[in-house]
Amino acid sequence: MVSEFQRLRHLVRQRRKLRQVSQSTIALDAMGSDHGPEVLLEGAYLAVCQYPGLKVICTGPRSRLESILRHRGWHHPQLLVEDAPEVVGMHEAPSESLRKTRSSVAVAARLVQEGAANGMVSAGNTGATMATTLLMWRTLPGISRPAISAILPHPERPCVLLDVGANVDCKPRHLLHFAIMGYVYSRYVFGRRHPKVALLSIGEEETKGNELVFAARELIEQTDINFVGNAEGRDLVKGKFDVVVCDGFVGNIVLKFGEAVVEFILESIKREVQKSLVSQLGAVAMMPALRNFKRQVDYAEFGGAPLLGVRGNCIIAHGSSHAKAIKNAIRVAAEMAGAHVNDHIVELMRDNGLLKTPNDRGVKAAVLK
């Protein structure tokens, strides 16, 4: 039940978010995509058209990007190009990618570092994006491992799942940090008052879990975030929790599996439908309902996965993102910047006594595999 008051609150939040987006400048790594730079530039163009005031700086080989923009007629005073002559391949090792200091991802990260942009978006090589931002921006004080967070779709209550692939072998304190980062993201970007945080495990009971879960639980229980216990695999789609914490190995497998299951089901139904004419007519009649459903679970609506724990705002978009997903990723990067997510993370870390020293400079972590 949505009360009048809740609706009003929602409207106020939407307006504030819109204002924040309109005042932002986002750097877009315009070279990393399975579909080539064109869809990225289209996403950027859609974003600046939809949000007056928003500025997008696309990084990549200047002549190539400008020729696409000219050819497609995507002219907009807020859509700029910054030259980045080098390109990082999708399968290049992160350590290799770091040598290319003038790559599209490095130039985008530098724009953020220098304050010329509030955040960045990349749909390219995830390892390279992580390595670049980590090396250039470092981690937030007290945080030793950044985490990639996926937003699991739900009609009323999207769930932040982290980590989904940045860290495969985690220590309990990493899960503690993920819990804090997820809590802040859910609270300040999704506007949940007091987000429910859970640990992904094999049963709801306290006695269910592996060694990592037991140890992490003890640490998280000592903080003042709203930790509610274990979440099971089935809870991830039920809208019971706002934040679910796990190590990157489990999170990555769950995320990829979930995407594939959705695809598998829709394709199986399609195959069955094609076997009979009556079913086909039925499917046509059901189309609007199916489309509505698809919109609910479409990752493109959420625009990408925030990289949390680094000193900057970075959204990692799916390599196969289409223009709409890129537009949304740019919006989410601007919202993340406007919500001061990183400041709030540091504050919550400090309040819980998790900063090692008052002047913690963050860790320049080893480059990830």
Add this chain to the structure above:
Amino acid sequence: MVSEFQRLRHLVRQRRKLRQVSQSTIALDAMGSDHGPEVLLEGAYLAVCQYPGLKVICTGPRSRLESILRHRGWHHPQLLVEDAPEVVGMHEAPSESLRKTRSSVAVAARLVQEGAANGMVSAGNTGATMATTLLMWRTLPGISRPAISAILPHPERPCVLLDVGANVDCKPRHLLHFAIMGYVYSRYVFGRRHPKVALLSIGEEETKGNELVFAARELIEQTDINFVGNAEGRDLVKGKFDVVVCDGFVGNIVLKFGEAVVEFILESIKREVQKSLVSQLGAVAMMPALRNFKRQVDYAEFGGAPLLGVRGNCIIAHGSSHAKAIKNAIRVAAEMAGAHVNDHIVELMRDNGLLKTPNDRGVKAAVLK
């Protein structure tokens, strides 16, 4: 493309399986179910009616079971009752359950141990079933941890995923044993010639994984099973592999998540459809196609999860199984017994030098949590 030869082979295999099922006696723990003993007895009755020659011994309080059978008119010369006055609750700790030596699950396991039955089926407390069989039957030579295997549905190529919850903190050698057990199950029960075995990880490349995956990979590569490398989360529904190995923590989360996603999607579509009359008419026309699809992914068709690695054939059925699922679980237990899965596991362990001593007696492992 299915050739004439393949069709013939399939037919021969089906006939052989049917013969095996008809010669079996299966013990059914008739008390463990979310829906009460009635659905279990109905499943048993369906099984003996469908497979002439198959015998099912239902364990539980004699008077209660017999009164249900009498009341429902389920009389069959091959459907017997064995008295087991005690009952294990769904939330009872496994260690507690072991004290009840005359519980329905203990009596069923004893029937197998004494050779009065070839296998057993339980839809009750999984921990209690594992603890009972482990203590009474012990593990197979060389195997230190039994594994619960789930059968992931696929129209052409069902995938054996193990472990899905018996072992949360695994050592590399446990994953090696799971690989061997899964290989044997796929080969001798599903009739795959040379099953493709993979390790569940975060990427297909050899460099992707956590410490456990790297170490297990090294061990599995030394065996002569058909190990093909890493499987990603998305591969689980794509019919690329016959066996996928993981620790029970990951497997359990993936399995529960997958079940919930399927439910979530079908319910979301239903909700959307109900919003318009045209969609509703469309859904009616699509019904046969949707039903076909549901049959493909319905766990009830696969009947339950084989418990591998113990000296006996045990199928763990879903607590919420309906009669059809129980009937299929009984069939699968009989097929597993007829295929001599356990003998083949021991043989493969021996061929790969994995039996500690020629007369390895198996481990009476500590009772699981």
